[in-house]
Amino acid sequence: MPIPPALLTPDLSTPTDVRLLHSVLHNPGIPPTSTIEAAKRLAAWTAVDKHVLPEHKVIGIGSGSTVPYVVERIVAQGHEVNKDRVFIPTGFQSKELIVNANLRLGDVDQYPIIDVTVDGADEVDHDLNCIKGGGGCHLREKVLAEAADTFVVVADYRKNSEVLGTTFIQGIPIEVASFAYAKVLQNLHLIGSPKAVLRMAKAKAGPVVSDNGNFIIDAPFPAEMMKDPYTLLTRIKMLTGVVEVGLFCQMAKAAYFGNQDGSVTVKWHDGRVEKYNCCIxxxxxxxxxxxxxxxxxxxxxxxxxxxxxxxxxxxxxxxxxxxxxxxxxxxxxxxxxxxxxxxxxxxxxxxxxxxxxxxxxx
Ligand SMILES: O=C(CO)[C@H](O)[C@H](O)COP(=O)(O)O
Known part of the structure; x- marks a missing residue:
């Protein structure tokens, strides 16, 4: 949101002007989203610095609002290192990011083995289980995560939880064959998610249609069931008509969270937790x-x-x-x-x- 010019003084040199600008910037009317954006960028840049190495030639690019910072940091590695690389997108958005950054686009059917995939997440628990699919891309995201030697998650501090479903409460995203959605919904209600709903589009009448032409259901489950995401994943996946479930169980090697104070918390697959004060x-x-x-x-x-x-x-x-x-x-x-x-x-x-x-x- 632009800061009203009338509130800004053209001279920042005196303390009064600074206080004015400072208070304008902290005005509750200005959404704090940029703090979050900076945290996303910190996480993304740190993860790229640690995991996207010059010898990596096939790189999976995930979806969501944190991923543009991943691409930004990869581009900053320079043309020399990027010219021999191929980048595999998880959907329309990441395809655009790759093309617009003048990076070479490939697909997972040509490159079923990926060196490293970096992706966002909606929530990550203490065991690195993730909820994904807030952007409806989790089918391709899971394929690229599985195809990768190393799968790394990047997010801001809001996504770092003990138990899934703590902050991301809209439910587990489930991609379903469109003709089967009503039956899957009914079954989800029966197995413990009475509030499961078909995801509706915001600027189109009707449901969200995934990049693969399927519908998405959002299914919130009680906390007790969310504590065992692997069991829940297998139960949902067994429902006929389900294409993929937005629960990624113990697939990530590490998850990077940008914090408000400028530090980055790294949770590793073996339970280690590290904190970098500022590694970029x-x-x-x-x-x-x-x-x-x-x-x-x-x-x-x-x-x-x-x-x-x-x-x-x-x-x-x-x-x-x-x-x-x-x-x-x-x-x-x-x-x-x-x-x-x-x-x-x-x-x-x-x-x-x-x-x-x-x-x-x-
Ligand atoms: O799973 C995803 C899309 O299907 C995204 O990675 C997830 O929604 C996180 O996105 P953001 O970084 O915008 O919070």
């Missing part, structure tokens, strides 16, 4: 954000940015006005040339969060 290059990341944010601000508003003299490190650590720090070009350099003490990482992350709210595509 913070300097590169903040520079990237600021250059885009500045560009965008300049295109939207009559801003002039004053250059400021470098701040001493003590001032940086005390400063509670990350906008001022991140927007001013010289202090920005001061920040990035200082080293990554914990407080500096946090401070920079705040700056990053705020800049990402200013710049809506970040």
């Amino acid at each position: 290059d913070l300097r590169q990341y903040v520079r990237y954000l600021c250059s885009h944010a500045l560009h965008w601000l300049r295109s939207q508003f009559a801003f002039t940015f004053r250059s400021k003299s470098p701040l001493p490190s003590s001032a940086v650590e005390r400063c509670h006005h990350p906008v001022w720090l991140s927007v001013g070009s010289t202090p920005m350099d001061t920040i990035v040339s200082m080293h990554r003490t914990a407080s500096l990482v946090l401070l920079s992350y705040n700056a990053l969060m705020i800049m990402s709210r200013v710049y809506p595509h970040t």
Whole structure:
């Protein structure tokens, strides 16, 4: 959502202006989705850095709103490494992402063995079981997850749960042959999901039709049943007419969650949990954000940015006005040339969060 120009002052150099901008940015009227976007990006970039290696030549690209950041990071690996790679999409959206990024498109019928697949998830439990299919792509997603030597999940902190169904409450997505949907619904009601419904389209009359021409049912089950997702998966999959179930049981090698504080939590298939404070290059990341944010601000508003003299490190650590720090070009350099003490990482992350709210595509 654009920030009303009247609320923005063209001069960010005085503390008053900074406070104004700061309060505008934290106004509850401005949705906090960009914090979430930044968390998605952190997770995606970290997972790509760790798992999409130069020797990987066949790469599965999942679906959802986190995956564009996966592609973004893969593109950043450079033409030299990408020119010999082929990318396999899980649906229309990822196909578009691959084509628009000028990466080579392939299909899983040509490449049934994939080096690594990176995908989003709707929710992930302590055992790396996932609910997938919020975007209705879980049939192809499961095929690509299974075909991959390594399947990695990327998501923001909201998806990190102990038990499935805690935050993603609309139910398990189930792709069904369209002519069989009423029968499958009836059977789902009988096996414990009385509220299972056919997913209806938002900008079309009638049901959602998957990329494979099937219908999708959303079936919420009681918490007790969600605690044993594998048993539930097999029961649902046995219903005639079911094409695929959006429960991915112990398929992922690791799940990366971007957190609000700029850290990334990694849950591994063997139960290990790691936390990276900031394993992407913070300097590169903040520079990237600021250059885009500045560009965008300049295109939207009559801003002039004053250059400021470098701040001493003590001032940086005390400063509670990350906008001022991140927007001013010289202090920005001061920040990035200082080293990554914990407080500096946090401070920079705040700056990053705020800049990402200013710049809506970040
Ligand atoms: O399973 C999916 C689509 O079928 C997506 O990966 C899942 O819905 C997560 O998407 P997002 O990253 O937008 O939350």
